[in-house]
Amino acid sequence: MNKRITSKQLAKLAGVSSATISRAFSSDARISAATRNRILSIAQEHDYQPNALARSLNSQRSRLVALVVNSIENPAEAEQLQYLVHRLQEKELLPIILCCAGYDDRARLMRMASAYQVDHVVVFSDMVSFDDAIQIFRSARPIIVSNEPLADNNASLVRFDGARAAEEVVDKAVAAGKSHFAYLTGRTSSWIDKQRKAWFADALGKHGLAFVAEGHGDYGYDSGFKEAVVLLRRSKVDAVVCGNDVMAIGVRDAATRVLGKRVPEDIAIIGQDGIAMASWECHDLTTMALDGTTFIDHVVRLIERDQADEVQPETVVLHLKVRWGSTC
Known part of the structure; x- marks a missing residue:
């Protein structure tokens, strides 16, 4: 059985720098297909997997996104989350889903997630105190989805107008x-x-x-x-x-x-x-x-905006439309 190797050892075997090893495991990095494939082949041969925790310490980015929701049993929230999770995974961001329904100490729930140094947080739930969420995730630039007025100007807001x-x-x-x-x-x-x-x-x-x-x-x-x-x-x-x-x-x-x-x-x-x-x-x-695709696209855009260190909060207003059926 092959013994696992470190990234430095993999770099030596592949004849490249440690930075090139890091880029090979990042889909959006600039690296030739030939070099990436050669590195991945050697990595597979030696059972190498990148250490996400170590990479987050080096880059000061965890690539974690906390999603604070009421309940995933709600079909509307479930449909939105399905699309959002797929979009985040495409960008190599990992969601942490916090369900507030049936959980009394919701501030504690958010503090548990913040201990993992999440890079971003999207608060869909109206069961939590938005002031608490902004304070607990103060280093993550929260995105709040609500029609409730916000006293804090340090969070971006997505609201709906029907x-x-x-x-x-x-x-x-x-x-x-x-x-x-x-x-x-x-x-x-x-x-x-x-x-x-x-x-x-x-x-x-x-x-x-x-x-x-x-x-x-x-x-x-x-x-x-x-x-x-x-x-x-x-x-x-x-x-x-x-x-x-x-x-x-x-x-x-x-x-x-x-x-x-x-x-x-x-x-x-x-x-x-x-x-x-x-x-x-x-x-x-x-x-x-609600146009769910447009809604989630805006959420993802706000996350990418924060990744680019654009610190000015933004308010997005989405207008609902009537979908006519036979009941009215």
């Missing part, structure tokens, strides 16, 4: 005769959910209308189903706006299967997120959709 899309949905629903709107929230502490509700409240106000009822779910299918049964039985509602698509699917099933209502004739249902499942033929949900 006011125009909400107005488009409400205009069409009102034109179809809908006038009794309800809102099904996912979590009352969520800044994003509060903003989403406000977009629709403002749009309704332009027609002299307001929400006549409200339900409280947890972003899951079961809560959408159960809340809809209660909400639609006790209130005169002909349109339900939901905090996300999964609850909206639950509302539709409850309305049609339990209460015998026709969608959208008796009740219109609107979701938010634009997840792939919402466009399935069996759901065909009208939803406020």
Whole structure:
């Protein structure tokens, strides 16, 4: 069995410098294909693997990216993370995913990740204190994804604007005769959910209308189903706006299967997120959709910007669009 060798020994065998060995194991480095292949062949012959920890000490870069999310069970977050993880791996950046749901001491969770000297952090979760995140990851230049106002100017911000899309949905629903709107929230502490509700409240106000009822779910299918049964039985509602698509699917099933209502004739249902499942033929949900590819491309661009030591924080505003289905 071959004995493992060090990078210096590999450099001697290959007749190159230690710096050339380092470049051979970096996809974006300038090195000829012939030299790279020769070095990799010798490395394989002697069972050599580069030491990432040693390289990070030398370069003062860990190439780690902390991703702070609510839950990977949420289809919207899962779809976004899937694409983001692939993009990061293409750039030889390694994600550390921190799930906040079900974890009480979220500041401790972030401190655990910061101990690994992460180069970047993207905070998707609205369960954490952004002030804490910015302080804990102060050397990593956080990127915050939220509609919540930030007091700290040392972080870049990605936020969404769905006011125009909400107005488009409400205009069409009102034109179809809908006038009794309800809102099904996912979590009352969520800044994003509060903003989403406000977009629709403002749009309704332009027609002299307001929400006549409200339900409280947890972003899951079961809560959408159960809340809809209660909400639609006790209130005169002909349109339900939901905090996300999964609850909206639950509302539709409850309305049609339990209460015998026709969608959208008796009740219109609107979701938010634009997840792939919402466009399935069996759901065909009208939803406020985010262009996930554009969103993640901006996140990656901000990470690359920080890698280039561009220290000025940036705010990115992404506009949601209506993805029409048969429910409205």
